[in-house]
Each structure stands twice: as structure tokens, then as C-alpha cells.
Amino acid sequence: MYRRVLIKLSGETMCGEGSRGFDEKSVQYLVKQISQAVDFGANIGIVIGAGNIFRGEELSNIPYAIADQIGMLGTVINALYLKGVFQKHGVKSVVVSQISNLPSIRPIHYDDINLYFDAGYVVIFAGGTSNPFFTTDTAAALRAVEMGAEVLIKATKVDGVYDSDPKKNKSAKKIERLSYQEAIQRGLKVMDMEAFSICGRYKLPIIVLNFFEDGAILRAIRGENVGSIILPD
Numbered sequence: 001m002y003r004r005v006l007i008k009l010s011g012e013t014m015c016g017e018g019s020r021g022f023d024e025k026s027v028q029y030l031v032k033q034i035s036q037a038v039d040f041g042a043n044i045g046i047v048i049g050a051g052n053i054f055r056g057e058e059l060s061n062i063p064y065a066i067a068d069q070i071g072m073l074g075t076v077i078n079a080l081y082l083k084g085v086f087q088k089h090g091v092k093s094v095v096v097s098q099i100s101n102l103p104s105i106r107p108i109h110y111d112d113i114n115l116y117f118d119a120g121y122v123v124i125f126a127g128g129t130s131n132p133f134f135t136t137d138t139a140a141a142l143r144a145v146e147m148g149a150e151v152l153i154k155a156t157k158v159d160g161v162y163d164s165d166p167k168k169n170k171s172a173k174k175i176e177r178l179s180y181q182e183a184i185q186r187g188l189k190v191m192d193m194e195a196f197s198i199c200g201r202y203k204l205p206i207i208v209l210n211f212f213e214d215g216a217i218l219r220a221i222r223g224e225n226v227g228s229i230i231l232p233d
């Protein structure tokens with residue numbers, strides 16, 4: 001089992017695959033998945049993307065750096081929304097970020113993160129890496145290392161790592177176990193290469209699983225075989 005876990009959630013977990021914005025049923029399901037992990041007793045950190053709101057690459061009429069800042073603000077919106085629904089359902093959480101000092105957001109302080117976990121709070125990291133030209137996969141890898149996670153779970157729209165994108169290639173084959181090096185060399189785009197590289201450097205296992213499979217996150221935290229796992233050689 002894993003006691004301290006960083007969960008990277010796709011922005012689309014807020015609205016359902018291929019949709020935009022927020023959908024009540026999807027958010028209820030999300031709260032259920034995270035509550036299961038919290039009730040199990042694991043320390044949970046979350047990085048959420050912003051694909052349900054905005055991705056920088058969608059705006060080609062303004063400079064990338066500016067479009068990406070808009071994208072990072074999208075992750076702040078999702079983090080606050082998540083905190084709101086957690087609060088409504090009795091799940092204690094705190095939003096931390098270096099890019100926003102709104103009344104419900106705290107700065108990131110390493111010492112405080114341990115205190116939040118000790119007090120049973122879910123820690124939601126908002127604002128990506130704080131830098132344009134990256135994505136929340138890279139932010140998830142950085143925050144996972146910073147919070148001392150034992151595993152990074154990428155909860156996404158596919159049930160693992162394949163030899164090519166399974167959404168585009170129906171005959172793609174699942175790879176249940178692979179190394180960071182293999183993921184990078186084969187250019188497997190389920191996650192950013194930067195994220196693979198950071199996790200590889202700090203020997204942090206990555207589990208890629210299907211968020212829409214009920215209970216998959218909990219099973220992975222318990223140490224059951226779910227999705228695909230990326231490990232050192």
C-alpha cells in the first residue's frame with residue numbers, strides 16, 4: 001500500500017470526457033473517488049489540469065506565454081471548485097499555490113504541507129508549475145517529489161500506458177509495466193516527457209489508470225494491480 005500519494009486529475013474529471021465546464025454528477029463521482037482514498041488513511045495531494053476550461057495551445061492569436069498563464073489560472077479555478085465541493089461533502093482540504101493569493105489560497109510552504117497531512121487535509125496544488133510552457137503533468141511530478149509522495153497516480157481517460165495512443169489506434173497494445181527510460185525513448189505521450197524525467201530522477205513510481213473506473217484509485221493505493229506502472233529499470 002502507499003501512504004502518501006499525489007493524484008493528477010485530468011480537468012475533464014470535472015465535467016466528463018470531451019465536455020467543458022462543471023457537471024454535478026461528474027463532480028459527485030470525483031468526490032467519491034477521493035473520499036475513498038482519504039477514508040483508507042492515505043495522505044492525498046492533488047494536481048488538477050484545466051482541460052475542462054482552457055488549454056494554452058487553444059489560443060493561437062496571442063503569444064504562448066500569455067495563453068499558458070490563462071491556462072494556469074484555469075487550474076486555480078478548478079482547485080477552488082474542488083475545495084468547495086469537498087467542503088460541502090465534509091472532506092477537509094486546503095488549496096496551495098504560488099501564483100494566487102486569494103482568500104481561500106495559501107502559499108506553498110514545505111513545513112506546512114506535513115502539518116496539513118497530519119491534520120487529515122487533502123492538499124490541492126493549484127497553478128501548475130507557476131511557469132508557462134509546461135503542463136500540469138510536470139507540475140504533478142514536481143509537487144509529488146516536493147510532498148514526499150510514494151507514488152504519482154495519473155488518473156486519466158485511458159486505463160494505462162499503450163504502445164500508441166489507444167484513442168487513435170484501436171489495435172494499440174497495453175504495457176502493464178515499463179521504465180521511465182522506455183517511456184521516454186518510445187515517446188509514449190500519455191504523459192509529458194518532463195514528468196517522466198523528473199519521476200525517473202527521483203525514482204518515483206507512476207501509475208496510469210482510468211479515472212472513470214469506479215474504485216480504481218483506491219485499489220491502486222492499496223497496492224493492487226491497476227492500469228500500468230512506470231518504475232526504475
Ligand SMILES: Nc1ncnc2c1ncn2[C@@H]1O[C@H](COP(=O)(O)OP(=O)(O)OP(=O)(O)O)[C@@H](O)[C@H]1O
Pocket residue numbers: 009010011012048049050051052136137155156157158160161162163164165166167168188189190191
Ligand atoms: N502511449 C499512450 N498510452 C496511453 N495514452 C496515450 C498514449 N499516447 C497518447 N495518449 C493519450 O493521452 C491522454 C492522456 O493525456 P492528456 O494530457 O490528454 O490528458 P490529461 O493529462 O489526463 O488531461 P488534462 O489535459 O486535462 O490535464 C489519453 O487520453 C490518451 O488518449
Ligand SMILES: O=c1ccn([C@@H]2O[C@H](COP(=O)(O)O)[C@@H](O)[C@H]2O)c(=O)[nH]1
Pocket residue numbers: 011048049050051054055056057067068069070071072073074075127128129130131132133134135136137138139
Ligand atoms: O505548469 C503549467 C501548467 C499548465 N499550464 C497551462 O495550463 C493549461 C492547462 O493545463 P493542462 O495540463 O493542459 O490541463 C496548459 O495547457 C498550459 O497552457 C502552464 O502554462 N504551466
